[in-house]
Amino acid sequence: MDDCTWRRHANPWSGITRFGTVLPLLVLAIWSRVWLGWWALIPIGLAAIWIWLNPRLFPEPERLDHWMSRAVLGERIFLEHRADIAAHHVTAGKLLSLLSIPGAILMIWGLVVLWWEAALFGTALAILPKAWFCDRMVWLHDGWVRQGQPIPGIGTT
Incomplete structure (x- = not known):
């Protein structure tokens, strides 16, 4: 994008x-x-x-102060400035992405074998770590702004 x-x-x-x-x-x-x-x-x-x-x-x-706006902008920072952000944010981002994999596998399996409960439960299990990831990206965004760093493509907020 x-x-x-x-x-x-x-x-x-x-x-x-x-x-x-x-x-x-x-x-x-x-x-x-x-x-x-x-x-x-x-x-x-x-x-x-x-x-x-x-x-x-x-x-x-x-305005860019809505929780979801900060999550989106934090994700952009995470994707474009990984070398410049605190290691705990990188570790958490990777871990939360990995935590979505079991749910995605269950979801795909449910879709392949037509087991709707597995597809539905797997979808939920894949989405939950993404919600946590978004919250982590808000934390990343807020710390980035507090340090006076410009948001990629936005500048200062």
């Missing part, structure tokens, strides 16, 4: 709707093969379009 897309994604509506809808919509689209057969490629394609469109759909926010 370019600077403009990141700024638009910092809109709380973008972050919240992306966080809350992307994985469930993708799971539902893949599950729809049960009802739609090959026509399921249409909802899968629509889910893929939503994944791409979401951070571009909303306008840039007027």
